[in-house]
Amino acid sequence: MMRPLFATLALAAATTAAAAPAPASGDLAIRSVEVRPSDPVVGPSGSVRLVVDVVARGAERVSVVLEPGRAPSGDDEPGTEPEPDVSPSPPSGDAVPVPSASPDPGFPAPAVPAPVPAVGPLPGLGGLASAMPGMVGVSPAGGRPAWRVSPASSGEWETWRFLPDKPLSRWYRSGPWTVTATAVNARGERAVARAGFNLRRATEIEGLKAVRDGDAVRVTGTLLRVDPIGKVDYRPFAGQRVEIRFRPAGSPRWRTVGEAVTRRDGWFSTRVRADGEGTWRAEYAGTSRYAADASPQREA
Numbered sequence: 450m451m452r453p454l455f456a457t458l459a460l461a462a463a464t465t466a467a468a469a470p471a472p473a474s475g476d477l478a479i480r481s482v483e484v485r486p487s488d489p490v491v492g493p494s495g496s497v498r499l500v501v502d503v504v505a506r507g508a509e510r511v512s513v514v515l516e517p518g519r520a521p522s523g524d525d526e527p528g529t530e531p532e533p534d535v536s537p538s539p540p541s542g543d544a545v546p547v548p549s550a551s552p553d554p555g556f557p558a559p560a561v562p563a564p565v566p567a568v569g570p571l572p573g574l575g576g577l578a579s580a581m582p583g584m585v586g587v588s589p590a591g592g593r594p595a596w597r598v599s600p601a602s603s604g605e606w607e608t609w610r611f612l613p614d615k616p617l618s619r620w621y622r623s624g625p626w627t628v629t630a631t632a633v634n635a636r637g638e639r640a641v642a643r644a645g646f647n648l649r650r651a652t653e654i655e656g657l658k659a660v661r662d663g664d665a666v667r668v669t670g671t672l673l674r675v676d677p678i679g680k681v682d683y684r685p686f687a688g689q690r691v692e693i694r695f696r697p698a699g700s701p702r703w704r705t706v707g708e709a710v711t712r713r714d715g716w717f718s719t720r721v722r723a724d725g726e727g728t729w730r731a732e733y734a735g736t737s738r739y740a741a742d743a744s745p746q747r748e749a
Contacts, residue, residue, distance in 0.1 A: 477507040477634045480606060482644035484628055489617055490740040492651045493675050493682035496616035501628055503609040505640070508632035511609040516629075517622040520643045619675055623650050623738040647737050650675035652686060654744035659729035662720060666749045668693050669718040670731050672711045674739050685715025689733060693719060697727040723749070 481504045489497040501513050626648055632640045657670035672691060673683040693707040709717035709731075717731075728746045735741035 477632060477638050477640045478505065479630055479632050479640045479642035480504040480506070482513075482628055482630045482642050484644055484646050487646055488649065489646065490649045490651055491617060491619050491621075491623075491675070493619060496618040498616045499613055501611040501613070501630075503611070503630040503632070503642075504606050505609060505630075505632040506606050507634050508607070508609075508640075509635050511630060511632045513611050513613075513631075514629045515613060515626060517624070517626050517648075519625045520627045520645050617648055619650060619677075619679065621648060623648050623677070625737060649735065649738060649740040650677065652733055652735065652739050652742045653683060654691070654731050654733060654742050657729075657731055657744040657747055659747040659749035661723070661749055664723065665720045666723040666729065667718065667720045668707070668709070668729055668731065669716070670744055671715045672717065672733055672742075673715055685711070685713065686739070687711055687713045687715060691717050692732045692734070693721055694730050694732055695721070695724075695727055696729075697725055700727070703730075 481502075483502045483504075485500045485502075486497065489499065491497055499515070501515075503511050503513060505511055624647060626646055628644045628646070630642050630644075651674070653673045654670050655673060657668070659666050659668050670691070672686045672689055674686040676682060676684045678684075689711045691709050691711060692705050693709065694703045695706045696703045707719050707721040709719040711717045726749070729749055730746045731744040733742045
């Protein structure tokens with residue numbers, strides 16, 4: 450199992466959510482864990498910052514941990530997901546780029562952490578962020594001033610917001626990830642809830658052509674994926690099914706008229722019967738590790 454990297458708090462806020470009937474004294478509960486974006490996609494460069502909202506009541510403090518793998522079942526632990534099809538290599542530069550903009554304009558931008566040296570693949574997201582009601586922007590190192598808001602009354606649901614200070618990039622494992630939220634009350638009792646998401650690498654269908662061939666149309670193109678090894682931006686994506694879609698002239702509706710499987714070099718080709726003139730495109734449905742994509746449209 451991969452051990453998650455622990456990070457300082459970038460942003461954590463307790464704001465009053467929709468009021469619920471007051472629970473019995475000491476009733477500790479987590480109602481929901483929400484991750485935004487819910488389906489992050491990373492390209493060959495740049496990164497994606499997550500926002501995690503935990504709705505809880507009766508909590509003195511809340512923490513979240515993000516790590517690769519599906520949510521546990523039974524005695525399993527997070528992070529036991531099989532290794533990716535290709536092990537990622539470390540970045541070729543000196544550091545993983547970290548954007549400074551906040552994903553939520555209603556809150557201040559998180560602190561920009563020091564660059565991460567390119568010493569190897571990053572196995573887990575820097576995802577431990579402990580929040581205290583009524584405070585945001587406080588790091589364990591004490592380097593940021595606190596911004597205080599009014600804490601919710603006892604028994605109300607509160608939203609605890611976290612911006613983990615390490616963004617997701619191509620250097621993290623693609624596929625299923627688990628967010629584990631833990632709420633603790635004044636007596637040390639705990640409530641745990643989990644949510645999952647898939648981190649996907651981008652794909653791209655390039656060079657699509659639709660050429661008349663007698664009473665049919667030959668559709669060709671190439672499917673690429675963000676290089677999991679990290680040596681180049683994109684590599685051919687072999688053995689993948691690509692749907693061929695057609696929209697007759699004057700019609701607003703697309704329909705699937707054929708499919709093709711990509712070769713070792715990512716190239717695909719298929720000959721499809723043409724019922725009149727119209728517009729063509731190719732679509733890739735994606736997987737748990739790679740995002741869907743649709744090609745530009747071609748007339749034929």
